[in-house]
Amino acid sequence: MRDATRRAVPAIAALFVLTSPPATARPRVPLPCAEGRFDVVSGSIMDRTVSDDAIVIQAGHVTVASGCGTTSFSLRRTKAGPVLRARWKHCLAGGAVRLRASFTSDCDGLQGRVLQPKRRLVFQARRERAAQKPPDSSSTFGVISQQIFVHRGCTVAACHGESRSAGLDLRPGAAYEYLVNVRATGAPGSLRVAPGHASESFLSRKVRGQLAPTEGARMPLVGDPLPVLERDLIDVWIDAGAPETGTVSGAPTLDPLGYQPAAAPPVPPGGIQLVLDGPMLEPGRETEGCLWVPAPNASDLFVSRTSVVSNPGTHHVAAWRYTASATPQVGVWRAGDIACLSGAQFGAAALAGAGMGKGTDTALPPGIASVLPGGGYFGLNAHFYNEFDVPIQVKVWFNFYLYDNTPVHIVDGLTSLDTTFGINVPPFTQLIRRGRYVNTRGAPVHMLHVSGHMHKRGLRFSAWQSDGTKLFDDYDWSHPTGRDFDPLWVLAPGDWIDYECLHDNGVTRPVRLDATGRPAPLRFGISAEDEMCILTGSFYPG
Structure with a gap:
């Protein structure tokens, strides 16, 4: 709110x-x-x-x-x-x-x-309009609202739900007012939905990924693209005048939503499988948390491929390395432990992860491997939302496939703490925090990916090359996309990446409160109530 x-x-x-x-x-x-x-x-x-x-x-x-x-x-x-x-x-x-x-x-x-x-x-x-009643689930727009916007994770709190990313609320009862005949943020001259003209509607281009460099990322931001049938349903509805009620003649029919737990994947031959066996989640409820498990491998392993399979209802999942000194409580779901920050290094790269959907499969380029550390503990992090009418289980399988022989290059992680410790945003203000990562290794580094890390009062994370070329803008603090490089981008010795974070303490995000309940400055910290501004990434040297 x-x-x-x-x-x-x-x-x-x-x-x-x-x-x-x-x-x-x-x-x-x-x-x-x-x-x-x-x-x-x-x-x-x-x-x-x-x-x-x-x-x-x-x-x-x-x-x-x-x-x-x-x-x-x-x-x-x-x-x-x-x-x-x-x-x-x-x-x-x-x-x-x-x-x-x-x-x-x-x-x-x-x-x-x-x-x-x-x-x-x-x-x-x-x-601003008062909250309206959700659309009739049998109407064409009701199907779009429930089976696309809600089911695909667009209405979770950090996206187009409570925080209204990009000024857009897609929750049932609000979506129509924010879409139809409303100018699109970041796309001058375009309407989010232009009734009767799907080809001119920003929503249609957004779900198809037909975007200019300044118009952001495809929607949904995380997970796979919308199926063709769902994209076509949106276009048919818009071309029919984008009615708020009633059924559009000839509109594609989507299969009714139903909950089917994912089948457990087999353990990779000679590899490692980690399982997040989490709690049950009631209909309409949302949770994010962490479960710590002992590392099954005693020594470091080279990994060429990771795959993640999860039950329906996921918004994102990730696996993290435990870096704290004390022994964590294992096998217990810690609700509210975002990104496993109770024991994971802030800003560190995840060992594996996936966006919305049932899972993902990621392989590194030939000759390149990552390292799965041996011993210690791993934190299994998941964000689930139950849009079904039955309880669902928070359950995820992480598979790590080992690299054959010896890799040519080992992936390393980038963590720039250049500016994060100086965050200090007075109550009811917004401030931009700027940082710079410089390659001080004395040799080129080959960048695979760069991204940013903030907490819930972070509105935007942006990064640029040293010549001013924009690398990325991220507006979703909890699911940053960053930038993948294909071909790999070489960062020369002495070259740099500039980055900045826009933080909000009580303007459009809730104000930070102290122990007495009074508005307080927003500063750096590891809890979800504190803030960060960290450039992260992956590369190999040489």
């Missing part, structure tokens, strides 16, 4: 209690529309990197979610209607900021411009 300011916004409120003014006073201009929260759907207010911005009008004051605190505003009567004006001496962007905006005729929109030092930004915003 939003912060306390958002929850306090009334549906209808009067701005002024009018009294008889002195004869010489200018009559106040009444607020022409109800107060409320207006989510930006086009353009930007403060920072083009903020994907979930809003203007909140409440009790005679206005706030910009991305970094301008509460201030009073004035209303000026013009030929086109009342214009709202506000001024801040200092905002997160730095320097004075002026806002000029007007309501649309139906009071559902707010549009205008923001003046900052040396730049002018224009925006369009849409009034």
